[in-house]
Amino acid sequence: MAIDKIPNSHEYISHHLINLQLDMRTFKLVSINDINLSKNFWILNVDSIFFSLFLGFLFLFIFYKIAKKVTTGVPGKLQSAIELIIIFINNNINDIYHGNSKLIAPLSLTIFMWCFLMNLMDLVPTDLLPYISANVMHLPALRVVPSTDINITSAMAIGVFFLILFYSFKIKGIGGFTKELTLYPFSNPIFIPINIILEGVSLIAKPISLSLRLFGNMYSSELIFILINGFLPWWIQWIFNVPWAIFHILIISLQSFIFMVLTIVYLSMASEEH
Numbered sequence: 001m002a003i004d005k006i007p008n009s010h011e012y013i014s015h016h017l018i019n020l021q022l023d024m025r026t027f028k029l030v031s032i033n034d035i036n037l038s039k040n041f042w043i044l045n046v047d048s049i050f051f052s053l054f055l056g057f058l059f060l061f062i063f064y065k066i067a068k069k070v071t072t073g074v075p076g077k078l079q080s081a082i083e084l085i086i087i088f089i090n091n092n093i094n095d096i097y098h099g100n101s102k103l104i105a106p107l108s109l110t111i112f113m114w115c116f117l118m119n120l121m122d123l124v125p126t127d128l129l130p131y132i133s134a135n136v137m138h139l140p141a142l143r144v145v146p147s148t149d150i151n152i153t154s155a156m157a158i159g160v161f162f163l164i165l166f167y168s169f170k171i172k173g174i175g176g177f178t179k180e181l182t183l184y185p186f187s188n189p190i191f192i193p194i195n196i197i198l199e200g201v202s203l204i205a206k207p208i209s210l211s212l213r214l215f216g217n218m219y220s221s222e223l224i225f226i227l228i229n230g231f232l233p234w235w236i237q238w239i240f241n242v243p244w245a246i247f248h249i250l251i252i253s254l255q256s257f258i259f260m261v262l263t264i265v266y267l268s269m270a271s272e273e274h
Helices: 009-016 046-068 077-096 104-123 128-135 150-182 189-231 237-270
Strands: 021-023 043-045
Touching: 009 189, 043 046, 046 077, 046 104, 046 150, 077 104, 077 237, 104 150, 104 189, 104 237, 150 189, 150 237, 189 237
Parallel strands: none
Antiparallel strands: 021 043
16 A cells, blocks of 8 residues: 555554564565454564664674774764763663673663664654655555564563573572572572562563563654654644654663663673672
């Protein structure tokens, strides 16, 4: 369905909330009219995967190029910006993480920049890329903000969750981690079942809170742009879009920072011996 052929506001909003999906059983794109099929397990959100990988490689390419051309004299504007980001992240790591790991710093930088770039796609004009994809490549739908897809945010959170388990077993050992789950907060053995429930819920809540917080905030922010474009005439949309876009710069930065800080906090807790 081309953007310029959408009949009403309801169809316009619904169209912008549909992913470009691929059925892995037939390797065919899912029609936007086939809602039941789009909920099948063997469906991939191709647009979310593509933009996530593209932005990840873009981050690596830019930082690699700057690292190859780094100067000790007067740095360029881009090098100065990257140095400020690295210093900012290192300061947060030194304040929060009390262990000794060479992985935490690059992991935190990657999470922050990757989340920021994915969130930044929300500032791309709502109809620009969907219009090009519909009229040039004849794609049925396209969503350009990967962090508005619960699958992407959940995948990142699950990756952090596995690191939490890895550091817990590495620092505390199997016995220490087991005791933490069974003898805390009540040290008496008769409370082991209660401790397992409490600590199990606390452990599982970490990746869930990470994924849902980022997804919920970015989804609602994207929806506001879509609502403005869907219900207002084109000549007045800028009155609301511009202030919201300026405020949205704070949101995308804050959400990236929160995801990074919570990752450091969780890994710091996993690295502490009790």
